[in-house]
Amino acid sequence: MSDAHFQFEIVIVGAGPAGIAAACAAAEFSEFSERVAVVDDTPWLGGQIWRGEQARPKQPQAQQWLDKFRKCGATLLDRTSVIAAPENGLLLAEHADGPRAIRWQKLILATGARELFLPFPGWTLPNVMGPGGLQALVKNGWPISGRRVVICGTGPLLLAVANGLRGYGAKIVSINEQASWGSLAGFGFGLLRHPGKLFQGAGIGAGIFGVPFRCGTWPVKAEGEDSVRSVTLTNGSKTWTEDCDVLACGFNLVPNVELPVAVGCDLQRGFVRVDFMQATTVANVFCAGEPTGIGGADCALTEGRIAGYAATGQSPMAEQLFGKRDRWHAFRDALAKTYALRAELKTLATNDTLLCRCEDVTLGRVRQFSGWREAKLLTRCGMGSCQGRVCGAAAKVVLGWGAESVRPPVLPARVGSLITTEIQR
Ligand SMILES: Cc1cc2nc3c(=O)[nH]c(=O)nc-3n(C[C@H](O)[C@H](O)[C@H](O)COP(=O)(O)OP(=O)(O)OC[C@H]3O[C@@H](n4cnc5c(N)ncnc54)[C@H](O)[C@@H]3O)c2cc1C
Numbered sequence: 001m002s003d004a005h006f007q008f009e010i011v012i013v014g015a016g017p018a019g020i021a022a023a024c025a026a027a028e029f030s031e032f033s034e035r036v037a038v039v040d041d042t043p044w045l046g047g048q049i050w051r052g053e054q055a056r057p058k059q060p061q062a063q064q065w066l067d068k069f070r071k072c073g074a075t076l077l078d079r080t081s082v083i084a085a086p087e088n089g090l091l092l093a094e095h096a097d098g099p100r101a102i103r104w105q106k107l108i109l110a111t112g113a114r115e116l117f118l119p120f121p122g123w124t125l126p127n128v129m130g131p132g133g134l135q136a137l138v139k140n141g142w143p144i145s146g147r148r149v150v151i152c153g154t155g156p157l158l159l160a161v162a163n164g165l166r167g168y169g170a171k172i173v174s175i176n177e178q179a180s181w182g183s184l185a186g187f188g189f190g191l192l193r194h195p196g197k198l199f200q201g202a203g204i205g206a207g208i209f210g211v212p213f214r215c216g217t218w219p220v221k222a223e224g225e226d227s228v229r230s231v232t233l234t235n236g237s238k239t240w241t242e243d244c245d246v247l248a249c250g251f252n253l254v255p256n257v258e259l260p261v262a263v264g265c266d267l268q269r270g271f272v273r274v275d276f277m278q279a280t281t282v283a284n285v286f287c288a289g290e291p292t293g294i295g296g297a298d299c300a301l302t303e304g305r306i307a308g309y310a311a312t313g314q315s316p317m318a319e320q321l322f323g324k325r326d327r328w329h330a331f332r333d334a335l336a337k338t339y340a341l342r343a344e345l346k347t348l349a350t351n352d353t354l355l356c357r358c359e360d361v362t363l364g365r366v367r368q369f370s371g372w373r374e375a376k377l378l379t380r381c382g383m384g385s386c387q388g389r390v391c392g393a394a395a396k397v398v399l400g401w402g403a404e405s406v407r408p409p410v411l412p413a414r415v416g417s418l419i420t421t422e423i424q425r
Helices: 015-025 060-072 133-139 155-167 180-192 197-207 258-263 295-309 315-319 322-338 343-347 372-379 389-398 415-424
Strands: 002-015 036-039 075-077 081-088 090-095 097-107 113-114 148-154 173-179 218-224 228-234 239-243 247-253 253-255 284-286 354-356
Touching: 002 015, 002 090, 002 247, 015 036, 015 060, 015 247, 015 415, 060 081, 075 253, 081 258, 081 322, 097 258, 097 295, 097 372, 097 415, 113 133, 113 155, 133 148, 133 247, 148 218, 148 228, 155 389, 173 415, 180 197, 180 322, 218 247, 218 354, 258 284, 284 295, 295 315, 343 372, 343 389
Parallel strands: 002 036, 002 097, 036 075, 097 284, 148 173, 148 247
Antiparallel strands: 081 090, 090 097, 113 253, 218 228, 228 239
8 A cells, every 4th residue: 555645726526516516617728737636436527416427427417427527527536435524625545556645736535425324124124225326326226127116215216216127127126205295296396497307207297107196105114034025115094015025215415514514514403504616515515516505416517517617617607507596595495395205204213222223222211311422432323434424413313412523534444554544634
């Protein structure tokens, strides 16, 4: 392993739609192109939504942006996880070849979001997974053809994933959305203001035609021995069981705010607080995409462009995009309202249900403490390989506890990298 040092004027963390758009905007001005770098922990460009687009091009919008990025002259540091921000202007990262010290003058955080999992009896059985995670596995060759899949949870991802899996030959048993029909009808009506999304929705609707779709329905328990075999669902008045080989269950997305918090950025209602130029509360640090609110790829692209222009001092270019961003923010607010989690989801887990699956800690054990920090210190919950990204987010919903601080590493890291982190302090 060898240490490596990099220095760029503008560093962007995250190569999803927000990060790509930020890099293209920043590098648009030739004086900047060779001084812009994008760092991402994955081996591909495109973040969650455009995963696999490099190998198997399908989406014209993705191709257009990936192409633009390749031509823009920015440097891509892929397979590089940013694990700490020990001082202003410095990020520490990990790559298979060794630790990386990355110096920046302007930083754009575009770290995206992850799925939210809520505990219920049986949620840790093999073949119970998040819809987005399942989709990623299938895109990478996990065999799904002929397997029975029940989909539940909340958010537009449920329908998109059902449509995608059907394309790979899965047998979708049912789709169960916890939001009510009333909320969904209001959201559908609001889509009239976004014809592109309406068109996309119609395509998905046609793809899943004939699959039972229920609203106001959520999981009670999953059962099986070596793997999930059935799921019990309820609509509050009726409870029934469906057989399945795979249960895809996720409760929308939570923002990846650990790195922004480590850099010192303030949060507002769980998201990174930014001003109209996407500037955070830390000087020279900007944020775009899902960490500022769960708004989808188009919202992320627009915010990313504004952040890229703002970081390079191109304010008039950024201002031209404010109207567009306002429209996507209205869509983002509608998403949050429509898919707000119902109170019943907080009581699905029993005291015996695992909350922290990395360290095998039950909800009952964690409940004996008054807050996340105390529970973590005395039970090791949140100290496993996910570093609280799964159980911490669940504890926030189920117990109302927030993580009071973020300690490095923000992603799992090797001891060698952590030693470098200490040396750099
Ligand atoms: C699992 C999953 C599947 C999804 N599938 C779909 C879909 O099929 N259709 C759809 O419309 N939307 C989907 N979404 C939502 C969609 O991803 C977002 O709306 C959109 O991609 C947001 O773009 P972004 O640039 O903000 O974030 P992202 O696309 O999430 O990009 C963020 C990038 O930052 C990287 N990153 C984060 N932290 C670090 C770090 N510390 N160091 C280095 N790199 C880091 C991540 O690996 C990622 O590549 C999915 C989301 C998830 C979580």
